[in-house]
């Protein structure tokens with residue numbers, strides 16, 4: 001009820017004078033407590049709401065406001081073992097108190113990554129770092145791009161006006177759009193694989209005259225940079241998908257929630273929106289970009305909605321779902337970047353053509369992000385159903401050094417040992433039936449000499465750091481799991497296996513969302529496939 005009331009007060013000023021942006025703005029200026037109180041007064045909310053939100057995010061909490069440079073602490077950079085040297089070099093230029101961290105800045109293909117002066121960089125040596133810090137010049141984020149089939153997401157748009165003219169054909173035909181999407185069997189690319197047409201259909205059926213389209217561009221999975229690729233190289237495919245969704249459900253506002261760790265994406269999408277306005281291609285449809293402030297859990301759809309509203313981004317209990325009660329309590333189509341980016345191709349070529357690509361249940365293509373351990377790291381558009389071996393050898397060019405396994409699909413995805421590659425194809429079903437998860441299809445390699453127990457500790461620590469705190473299995477359980485794994489590495493303590501299994505079960509079935517509920521999966525994979533290496537840390541019962 002309290003959140004409903006705050007939401008109602010926040011929605012009075014809505015997106016033009018957005019509470020979350022106000023909180024972020026004040027935090028950046030590092031203003032006094034009185035200024036935050038003044039903001040609360042202006043929105044007629046309690047001070048605690050503003051303080052509660054500001055204290056949540058990496059970039060807005062008080063102790064981080066003086067940070068001048070953020071070193072990437074994502075899993076891919078961690079596996080590449082580049083960050084401690086980088087940080088040491090950075091300490092030659094900044095006081096330790098001015099150096100913060102960013103969970104992943106999307107440079108997983110080159111590692112050595114950091115964020116500085118609202119830009120992201122990779123610096124492989126001190127000379128490079130020195131010139132970045134003195135010149136502050138933009139550094140191209142270069143990586144390989146390829147495709148093994150009909151390009152849907154990686155093809156070039158020749159003419160923007162022609163591209164958007166397709167909307168005219170479907171303008172007042174919502175049922176035709178639904179039918180094409182249904183035939184295509186386009187499933188959400190954010191990880192859950194939910195049929196996209198169903199979301200549109202559910203929002204069409206809502207009678208509320210105010211509706212929203214929200215694009216989840218908070219690509220927080222360390223190792224994934226496919227949404228970043230789309231925003232920086234294919235922004236109009238994403239924007240068209242949102243615009244067309246708006247026409248279909250009668251919504252005239254599209255909000256893109258883009259993570260703050262992707263400053264180039266924010267800039268490029270902003271320029272693309274301006275281009276649409278200048279060319280008058282989208283009528284009275286409005287876009288709004290909201291810059292994330294450093295929080296993994298905001299990739300969870302309801303936490304993301306709360307975040308836009310200026311509330312503390314705690315996960316909401318569902319139902320009601322966003323289609324019925326979304327942004328500011330209004331019906332909302334909420335989907336991820338890659339899902340929206342597929343819509344133009346489907347409507348131009350027909351749902352049937354899309355369904356012919358891939359497998360029966362996993363149609364179309366999927367962007368796959370390969371990390372710096374590959375000889376050809378990069379972003380590859382791969383037809384669903386392609387075997388992993390082909391992707392890794394033909395596109396990735398094999399591995400540069402010895403690895404014992406990899407994590408696919410982010411921190412909640414599966415940990416796959418090398419011998420399982422031969423059994424797997426790139427689709428929801430193959431990975432699920434083998435006990436893994438497709439997720440966002442990012443691949444983070446785990447080198448042979450990196451202790452698996454340390455990797456598990458990292459997963460528990462990540463969950464504990466990023467937990468929204470709403471439910472105790474995740475809030476407390478992930479921290480306890482991390483403690484156990486740490487203690488087992490630094491003393492003669494052995495983890496009670498039964499207790500650890502109980503903890504995983506509690507997380508799995510007692511957590512409200514996929515963060516706490518999902519982290520047991522990779523840990524169980526590791527316990528199964530790396531038993532020999534891990535047994536030393538556990539009791540044998």
Ligand code: SF4
Pocket residue numbers: 297315466467468469470471472474475511512513514515516517
């Ligand atoms: S599982 Fe974790 S992140 Fe999800 S609602 Fe519970 S505390 Fe929040």
